[in-house]
Amino acid sequence: MKTALITGANKSIGFEAARQLLQHGYHVYLGSRDLAKGQQAADQLKSEGFAEVEPIQIDVTDGASIAAARQALGQKTTVLDVLINNAGISGAFPQEALGTDVRAIKEVFETNVFGVVGVTQAFVDLLRQSPAPRIVNVTSGLGSLTLHNDPSWKYYAVKAAAYNTSKAALNAYTIMLAYELRDTPFKVNAVDPGYTATDFNHHSGPGSVADAAARLVRAATLGPDGPTSQFFSDDNAPETGISPW
Template sequence: MTAKKTVLITGANKGIGFETAKRLAELDYFVFIGSRNPENGLLAVKELNALGYKNVESIQIDVTNSESIKNAKVTLESKIQKLDVLINNAGITGEMPQNASSITLSNLRAVYDTNFFGLIEVTQHFLELLKKSDEPRIVNVSSDLASLSNHKNPEYPFYEAKVTAYCSSKTALNAFTVMLSHELKNETRFKINSVNPGFTATDLNHFTGTQTIEQGANAIVKYATIGNDGPTGGFFDDQGEIAW
């Protein structure tokens, strides 16, 4: 591979993940398009190829399936010596409504399996490859709906959006970011952050978001490519730090 750096993006066959893949390909990263459905991954690669990006490849990975994650690791290890960036983008909202008093445990578990447990398992499996990079980066795609400070603030624009499974799974994701960055604090090359894309129009919210896909990818790309003087263990959007 001639690209200077490598990146794996989960859930990259569409939406913000796809836009992030395109932007990083523009920056000469070799991009592995993580997709639960292999056919969708191949279609995403075909679309990027048509736009002139040849430094992309599809890799099948279902973040809720341990065997799929292990197979993706083996596949990646056969292709590259190191992984420079891991972007944990795959996520779901779950079934609605999600009132705290009545949400089903099956709905709660399904959301956490993707947004939290799956993210942790993917990260743990690819840490070995990341540690071989000179400048390893992990971006955990979160949401401002994860902020407990926001949820206690009546002035917050989405104060009424108490979506129990989705919001709390992203709060838990943020806690994992803090714990992992602390554990690896002596590995000063690592930069591990939670990033909020903002309320972006994707199929995740039935295209009701107020931001474009391009705007949504800005913060993810920024923290995937930060230098060695950049922050770690934080929670950011494209305007700066967000309160936990």
């Protein structure tokens, strides 16, 4: 049975991605900063008939927590097939380039960038044991530098000095990681779940959680001929599904 770890999976898109991977026959380790909330989420999925799910406590901004999660997972499995780096924060708005406190920007980067780097580095040894490892970095369409410099883009005016730049940095890290793993079976991609109605945006998005999670799962279950080092965004590029960086 294939295994998957999803960070920030106790609610919203991460939770739904866990449900969909369970439907695909995976054993899912449901990462949550608060173990009690993770257990509640796992119990909810079990009540729906999914037995192959269990919570893992992990705070992606805390190196000790990441190390403890790696140790805990290593006691349960020797192989990890999928890592979905889903945990993320937006930070407080507005986020002006000249007016946002550096500490606020650093806080967003701690989760959205450095958290992804720390988790990926900690769990890559288990991923290397998989015959077909997949890493999915959950980004945003707002992380596209190309589109942010195009006045005709529909989200051109949605500038956020902390959130958008953190996702652009995450996209850059995804490219570096994919390059480093280019001669291996790894598939490493950044996926924009789309503007989705969640607590993250006070349910202002038009997209559904189910559709957003399906985008992550699609990248997590790519076949051997699937692409790597791509920025998937149905929102930015509805025809091709590949967003410009």
